[in-house]
Amino acid sequence: MKELKIRDYALSFRNYLIRQGENLDELTKNSHENKPLMVHVEECWNICREILDKVGISEDEIRNFCFSLCVAHDFGKLDEKWGVEQEKRVKHSERGGALLLKIEKELRNLLPLPNGYEAPLILATLCHHSSLHIKGEGLTRPMRHFLSSRGIPLAINIADAIGVFKLADIISASNSDHNQVIKQYDWSQNFDNKICEGIERKADRKCKFDIEKYKIQNEIASSQKKHLALIAPTGWGKTAVALLRARNIKPKKILYVLPTITAIREFEKDLEEIFGKEWIGEYFYFSDVEDLIRRQGKEEGLEYVTNLQRYFIPKITITTIDQLLLTTLQFGKYHIRRFNLRDALIVFDEFHLFTPEMVGALIGTFENLANLYNFSILLMSATPRNTYLKALEQALGEQLQIYKNEDLYGRLKRHNIKIVDKDLLSFVQETKDMLEKKTLVIVNTVKKAQQVYSLLSEVNDRRVGLIHGLFTYKDRREKEENLKDVDILVSTQVAEVSLDISFKVLVTETAPLPSLIQRFGRVNRYNEHWIEGKNVYICSADDEKPYSLAEFLATKEILYDLENPQIEGEKIYFKIINKYESNLPEEETERINHMRNQVKRELDRNNFFYCFMENKRISEILGKEPECLAVPYCYAEKVRRLWEDIHRKKKYEDRKELIAQMKQYYISVPLYMIREDSEWNDDLNVYTVGGKKYTYAPNKGLFEAS
Numbered sequence: 001m002k003e004l005k006i007r008d009y010a011l012s013f014r015n016y017l018i019r020q021g022e023n024l025d026e027l028t029k030n031s032h033e034n035k036p037l038m039v040h041v042e043e044c045w046n047i048c049r050e051i052l053d054k055v056g057i058s059e060d061e062i063r064n065f066c067f068s069l070c071v072a073h074d075f076g077k078l079d080e081k082w083g084v085e086q087e088k089r090v091k092h093s094e095r096g097g098a099l100l101l102k103i104e105k106e107l108r109n110l111l112p113l114p115n116g117y118e119a120p121l122i123l124a125t126l127c128h129h130s131s132l133h134i135k136g137e138g139l140t141r142p143m144r145h146f147l148s149s150r151g152i153p154l155a156i157n158i159a160d161a162i163g164v165f166k167l168a169d170i171i172s173a174s175n176s177d178h179n180q181v182i183k184q185y186d187w188s189q190n191f192d193n194k195i196c197e198g199i200e201r202k203a204d205r206k207c208k209f210d211i212e213k214y215k216i217q218n219e220i221a222s223s224q225k226k227h228l229a230l231i232a233p234t235g236w237g238k239t240a241v242a243l244l245r246a247r248n249i250k251p252k253k254i255l256y257v258l259p260t261i262t263a264i265r266e267f268e269k270d271l272e273e274i275f276g277k278e279w280i281g282e283y284f285y286f287s288d289v290e291d292l293i294r295r296q297g298k299e300e301g302l303e304y305v306t307n308l309q310r311y312f313i314p315k316i317t318i319t320t321i322d323q324l325l326l327t328t329l330q331f332g333k334y335h336i337r338r339f340n341l342r343d344a345l346i347v348f349d350e351f352h353l354f355t356p357e358m359v360g361a362l363i364g365t366f367e368n369l370a371n372l373y374n375f376s377i378l379l380m381s382a383t384p385r386n387t388y389l390k391a392l393e394q395a396l397g398e399q400l401q402i403y404k405n406e407d408l409y410g411r412l413k414r415h416n417i418k419i420v421d422k423d424l425l426s427f428v429q430e431t432k433d434m435l436e437k438k439t440l441v442i443v444n445t446v447k448k449a450q451q452v453y454s455l456l457s458e459v460n461d462r463r464v465g466l467i468h469g470l471f472t473y474k475d476r477r478e479k480e481e482n483l484k485d486v487d488i489l490v491s492t493q494v495a496e497v498s499l500d501i502s503f504k505v506l507v508t509e510t511a512p513l514p515s516l517i518q519r520f521g522r523v524n525r526y527n528e529h530w531i532e533g534k535n536v537y538i539c540s541a542d543d544e545k546p547y548s549l550a551e552f553l554a555t556k557e558i559l560y561d562l563e564n565p566q567i568e569g570e571k572i573y574f575k576i577i578n579k580y581e582s583n584l585p586e587e588e589t590e591r592i593n594h595m596r597n598q599v600k601r602e603l604d605r606n607n608f609f610y611c612f613m614e615n616k617r618i619s620e621i622l623g624k625e626p627e628c629l630a631v632p633y634c635y636a637e638k639v640r641r642l643w644e645d646i647h648r649k650k651k652y653e654d655r656k657e658l659i660a661q662m663k664q665y666y667i668s669v670p671l672y673m674i675r676e677d678s679e680w681n682d683d684l685n686v687y688t689v690g691g692k693k694y695t696y697a698p699n700k701g702l703f704e705a706s
Helices: 006-019 037-055 060-072 092-102 104-110 118-126 137-150 152-173 178-185 191-206 211-221 238-249 261-275 287-295 303-311 321-328 335-341 356-373 386-399 406-410 424-431 446-456 473-481 513-520 549-563 569-583 587-604 615-622 633-648 652-663 671-676
Strands: 030-032 227-231 253-257 280-283 316-319 344-349 376-381 400-404 417-423 439-442 464-467 488-491 505-509 536-540 627-632 667-670 678-681 686-689 694-697 701-704
Touching (some): 006 060, 037 060, 037 178, 060 152, 092 118, 118 137, 118 152, 152 335, 152 356, 227 238, 238 261, 261 280, 261 316, 261 473, 280 303, 321 356, 321 615, 356 587, 417 424, 424 505, 446 488, 446 701, 464 473, 587 615, 627 671, 633 652, 633 686, 667 686
Parallel strands (some): 227 400, 253 344, 417 536, 505 536, 627 686
């Protein structure tokens, strides 16, 4: 692509619009604070060009389109009614779109715009502060014609080019150091040594570095297959395999998908110790709150991570499955990050926890994106889900290698299990004075967890902790900070994967077998054999909730197999899981295929360019019960004051920080609770909960009032 002089194009573009009767200000007008529009336009293209090179978008057609977008996107700011300091001003994206529509037939003469790209240019200008959803009849028909005539690969490249442009726009507007962003696409020369040293250091802290295990981990990570699935025991070192896999293939980005926020926070600390903070980021709904808490009382530093980590900019981004799915689906504003999946390594830890709908949605996107984006997948779990593995194997074909060595489990005999024929609450009542320090109690519902916590809090010489999903972010984080100091921890399913703590004893309710095996993994984590006596007690549950009846019945049929002397060690879990899955109906496979087909249909409608769905459909894809954010009544006044402060602030950065402060008092509540006990607060634009049937306490969370 020959060098294009963006200043010349911008000047001639403005002059033509003036000749058409438009009254426009000079290009020296500020588009952002202390930054003229022309400077911003030049910065956008220079940054775009570097990122396009890094992610491998080299076609002249796409680059010329991106160049034209850099020139035209902010011309609406030249309207005399728009100004950086004006409180009420025209919407510059709409004004810019209107200018382009007015001269649509001349755009190819004024800009190096490829044939037929008028509609995408107008759409990208209109939507550069929103999602790519096509709005208005005037654009719907030409965009649909454009996408259908181009095919999926080109449509994806165009959407990604718009994402690259928008990232460049954000970097320039925020005056971030773009060099810090660009270097995140490279593999630093010292990463290889840092990975090896980090693995050895972490192993020494747990017990002792095992050179033979390291050789096995390295052998798995060195597979010549593009995609890997690793089934290995809890505490064996799956994270080491992920890091060694990255060292082997040297991806442009590493996306590490974890099942809980707690796991993200803990893992981020480990990665920062290995690589350094400048290479690590996290993104989930409350990540701005997390960043705010960490920065309190500290120097700012690494501002680009704070502002841009939501776009998967850091070399390693730790995120959640919902964020990854929304990115692959190109939903909402996720086009600003999807291009960062190119030449990436995507690690799915504890993938057995995915719902069948999640697996189906991933397959629906992988079938098109995996080859076009050239990313590699690493799936890891201690609990093999044969249904999931089979579905993924069918989608990824010979490119997927499944590593499932039962001998790794055979040498381990860490769990001495007893089935207790009584409900957990009664068992805890009888044994509460005898429970050892470092006992973990896991139950299936928040209500039961709160009851057990109240009961154990009566034991005078024990420090009791409680974690579950019905705390505000602030309160849950404070509790999790002190988990290693408690003697007895009461938890719901969140403890199955979130805790890198080894407990001496586990007391658990009956749950589906994969969940039980994960719960066992919290006990005697770093030894190979139990020391003496029983260390796992499985009690009966009141009912199957929150699981399906089929999962519960399939588990009950094989439950007593867990209690037999483990001559084969934990290898027996493979046999029991096979029996468990054979007892399940074919429902899981049907749900996987149903969602795969739905997602494919939705994406095919627009050639993977964008996806538009209602929140209800998103909940279906995630396979989760719909939830709603709310504020407990006891925090409503604090949130109201913050909300008032937000409206008084003029600077975006000031408002963003106050929004993060406000979000720490939010709680994610199931819709049935919203229906039972909530009020819509017009002032806060959010539900308040906990004033009728429920109440909220920082030590217990949201609970049913007596």
